[in-house]
Amino acid sequence: MPFLFKQVVLPLKWTPLHLACISGCPGVVALLIQFNCDLNARDKERTTALIRAVQSLNRGCAGILLEHGANPNLEDGGQNTALHYAILEESVSIATQLLRHHANIEAINKSNLTPFLLAVKENKKEMVRFLIENGANVHAVDNVQRSALILAVFHDSPDIVKLLLQEGVSPYSQDSRGWSAEQYAYSNGFEQ
Structure with a gap:
């Protein structure tokens, strides 16, 4: 057999x-x-x-x-x-x-997220700092034009918000809906 x-x-x-x-x-x-x-x-x-x-x-x-x-x-x-x-x-x-x-360092995935924007979105503060130190574009935006600052506010990451403001990220940039980080903060119930 x-x-x-x-x-x-x-x-x-x-x-x-x-x-x-x-x-x-x-x-x-x-x-x-x-x-x-x-x-x-x-x-x-x-x-x-x-x-x-x-x-x-x-x-x-x-x-x-x-x-x-x-x-x-x-x-x-x-x-x-x-x-x-x-x-x-x-x-x-x-x-x-x-x-x-x-x-x-600026590779973009299907959601138009660079590694830097992904770190912001996922609240990975150490990685955000690491990527900034290694030259990541802090002014990148995702597929709906949300800046890193808008993502940090939207995902309730106050330490990252502070870091981004220190890096000169504009608090006035708007996403595709016309909303700024300040408007997201207000709509989410955050106070100054």
Whole structure:
């Protein structure tokens, strides 16, 4: 009787490199690179192994990929880059690695959010400060023309509001509805 192999299908069609990055196995990542694996291969969600390493906070795996030429600016299905995910995960060390390897600090996702606007929207004060220190455009706007200040007010982030005002972000800019940060503050019940 012939021996039949059962095919194992991974749910998102991950490559071995994706799995090594998700599992935090930098030795396996290095070995796969020695055998010329595709550093920029994508899974079913159009996500690269580098993005999976960042999402899993596997700094070692991310570093090895970057040192061997993985592209830090490839986008997943939501047009998020590895830097967007480093911001969400609040990893200054990984974000630093990415910027050192020419990650686009002004990359825009489907919601027209740069990593800086994403940090503001998600109330990630340390990441907002980090991105400002690394030259992020503090005057960027999202897909409905909301400035960082409007997002900070809208998402109740008073520390970020103060930081943005110190950086010279205009309190008078208006979104596509014609509303300013002051109007959002008033409508949300904030007092001066």
